[in-house]
Amino acid sequence: MVYKRFTRRDFLKTAGAITAMAATGSFPTNIFADGKRLAKFPEKTDMILLTSRPPQLETPLHYFKEMITPNDAVFVRWHLANIPTSVNVAQWRLKVGGNTEKQVELSMDDLKKLEKVSHTAVIQCSGNSRSFFDPRVPGGQWGNGAMGNVTWAGARLRDVLAMAGVKAGSVDVAFNGLDGPPLPSVPDFEKSLHIDQAMDDDIIIAYEMNGTYLPMLNGFPARLVVPGWYATYWVKSLSDITVRDKPFDGFWMKSAYRIPDNPCGCIPPGSAQKTSIPINRMTTRSLIVDPSEGSSIAANKPVEITGIAFSGGYGIRDVLISADGGNSWKEARLGPDKGRYSWKQFFFSWRPAKPGKYTLMSRATDNIGESQPLDSLWNPAGFMRNKIEKVEVVVK
Secondary structure, three states: OOOOOOHHHHHHHHHHHHHHHHHOOOOOOEEEEOOOOOEOOOOOOOOEEEEEEOEEEEEEHHHHHOOOOOOHHHOEEEEOOOOOOOOOOOOOOOOEEEEEEEEEEHHHHHHHOEEEEEEEEEEEEOOOHHOOOOOOOOOOOOOOOEOOOOOOOOEHHHHHHHHHHHHEEEEEEEEOOOOOOOOOOOOOEEEEEEEEHHOOOOEEEEEEEOOOOOOHHHHHEEEOOOOOOOOOHOOOOOOEEEEOOOOOHHHHHHOEEEEOOOOOOOOOOOOOOEEEEEEOOOOEEEEEEEEOOEEOOOOOOEEEEEEEEEOOOOOOEEEEEEEEOOOOEEEEEEEOOOOOOOOOOEEEEOOOOOOOEEEEEEEEEEEEOOOOOOOOOOOEEEOOOOOEEEEEEOOO
């Protein structure tokens, strides 16, 4: 069966129109209160627009009221302008080779013959919430919407590698997708995992999101899913897997997506990074989704504070809520458990006694005791933000 999600002409027409509107100031008037513009790309709902080519689209926060983020609302992040816009699955092949017993090319039917596994897991951009860093740092100025919670299904990476036969002495596995650099001087987007991690049972090559195919902009026809780790490793529109007998030193591992080499991944604000390591596991986070920033609430009436919390694969033990700017904390009720890689919803009943301004805060702790700092941690790339966020509301 042939799947063509949309044509290159469809995509270029959308991206070109958005670019033109930005240049002339004639953007649609449907914008959020904070002035962020919305745009609609093929297979996507109205999303917060950061850039159109390559597309960077952020999820509006109201979608996080649900346990599972719908496919058309999952954020989009590409690094290179030449992205795939249509794939004939009958012709698509996943090439696996390098330091292996043989080179194999797998069709979608071949992948689907392997044992199908599923994980509900948070996907989160390394730079999620970068716009809140102080001092400011360069890069995509994401709010809190460069993430989502999705049920992924596909074949284990380990099982795919077994089909090629990994040779002794292998140290890394590199991954490449169908996107490409616009110029020869621009490095192709390739990532790698250490061979030991690549053999982890939970890493999959996903061909389903929430029970159906992946949207083109989220990596159709298949992408790598590395639960608990930042999405820079979740290579989209996967085309090549290469087993290596030497460490992979491509630009996107050696130079980009690196954090300070210390336990917090942070340095004093505004200072220079001396030694670094590749970014890896996600930090523990929580976010109040409702009520939203600036909401008006009636005094002496019940309000349910709701939100989400997740970690880098250890599950959430508890979430504490403060309605007085951090002076006192009480435990929230947690929602259903969809597994250690999923986020958990939390709920807290609050009845503000009198009018005034209130600062709401949430603090999550995972099952190994990792939590969130009160003060912002800083690094020059704007990665891994997990500060306790504040939501200001007015009670009338």
